[in-house]
Amino acid sequence: MSTITYPYIETSSEGVAVLSGTSTKVVEIVQDHLAHHWQADEIQRQYPYLVMAQIHAALTYYHDHQEVMNQEIEFRLRRSDAIKLRRDDGKTREKLRKLGHLPSPDYANTHRL
Secondary structure, X not given: OOOOOOOOEEEOOOOOEEEOOOOOEHHHHHHHHHHHOOOHHXXXXXXXXXXXXXXXXXXXXXXXXXXXXXXXXXXXXXXXXXXXXXXXXXXXXXXXXXXXXXXXXXXXXXXXX
């Protein structure tokens, strides 16, 4: 069995696939591709410092490691959700209400939504 190499992808000391010469993680490119349905040309517009070969390498790497990468994406989404829940202890909403950026809690009772 031969080992497949990806000339534009390096593995960080933490085992994370990154695009060579950048700090951009392959998973970041893949998430944009999946979430926004961006093709390589749009990804390049969003990441102008990347060359097309790097972008295509990231997408190829994803297809070759799809199961593991999908697990990584799911983990990132769960972690992000958990962080958001920890941050929202009600204080942020109350501050926004005091600043007039959110309606008061009784607004729904007095106004038709």
